[in-house]
Amino acid sequence: MGKRGDRRTGRLGGKRRNRLQSGLSERSQIARDRALHVLAAMRRDSSLSLSRSAKLQGIKPETAKKYFPSAFNKFKGRFQATKNDRYVVTLYVPDAQGNSVPVQTRSSKEREQLSLYLRDLGRFLRGNRHALAPWHGKKIAGVELVTASRTILAIEPALSEFSLYRAFNGGNA
Numbered sequence: 001m002g003k004r005g006d007r008r009t010g011r012l013g014g015k016r017r018n019r020l021q022s023g024l025s026e027r028s029q030i031a032r033d034r035a036l037h038v039l040a041a042m043r044r045d046s047s048l049s050l051s052r053s054a055k056l057q058g059i060k061p062e063t064a065k066k067y068f069p070s071a072f073n074k075f076k077g078r079f080q081a082t083k084n085d086r087y088v089v090t091l092y093v094p095d096a097q098g099n100s101v102p103v104q105t106r107s108s109k110e111r112e113q114l115s116l117y118l119r120d121l122g123r124f125l126r127g128n129r130h131a132l133a134p135w136h137g138k139k140i141a142g143v144e145l146v147t148a149s150r151t152i153l154a155i156e157p158a159l160s161e162f163s164l165y166r167a168f169n170g171g172n173a
Contacts, residue, residue, distance in 0.1 A: 031059060031063055031067070032067045034057040034058060034059045034063070034064075035054075035057075035059060035063055035064040035066070035067040035068055036067075036068070036087075036089060037057050038050070038053045038054050038056075038057050038059065038064040039064065039068055039071050039072075039081050039085075041053045041056065041057070042080070042081035043081045043083075043108075046080070049078065049079070050064065050065075050072065050078075050079040061079070065079075068085065068087060070082070070085065071085045071087070084107060084108040084109055085107065085108045086106060086107050087106075087107075087108070088104060088105070088106055089104075089105050089111060090102050090103065090104055090105070091103050091105055091111060091114050093114060093117065093118070093140075093143060093145065093146075094121070094146055094155065094158070094159060095146065096146055096148075096151050096155070097155060097158075098155030098157075098158030098159060099158075101143060103140065103141045103142075103143045104141055105140075105141050106141065110140055110141050113140050114140055114141075117135055117138075117140065117145055120132055120134070120135060121152070121159070124149075124152060125152070125156065125159060129149065132147040132149075132152075135147045
């Protein structure tokens with residue numbers, strides 16, 4: 001493989017590197033987070049354009065493409081979000097003591113699973129006692145999810161709506 005890379009795979013040598021959050025400044029981390037929201041919004045609503053989604057998040061479309069270049073494909077002159085991706089993103093879930101635990105997700109599917117778990121945790125806390133049944137004994141990105149009713153009810157004060165949003169969504173309120 002020379003300077004131009006392998007034409008069959010499109011690789012330039014070695015593994016493709018994701019832009020990891022840890023090496024970014026606070027401002028860049030916020031921009032990356034907003035770019036991730038742009039991508040998620042475009043996946044939820046396929047009619048949403050990149051420019052409109054970026055405008056709603058307060059960033060430029062170029063910023064979203066900068067942080068997640070392989071997550072956007074151009075089709076008939078318009079950018080569309082890919083179905084899934086392999087970007088590393090840190091999300092937070094509660095542990096058995098009610099503390100937030102960082103989870104290094106390595107794909108959009110893991111991020112979606114964590115989102116569904118947190119949605120069902122909220123449903124459980126609002127009275128649906130069977131909402132967490134599908135999550136018993138499950139792990140996401142190597143982290144076991146808290147599903148025991150007694151444990152959740154014991155840590156419920158730490159899981160108020162404010163602390164759920166604040167602690168499990170990066171601490172930005």
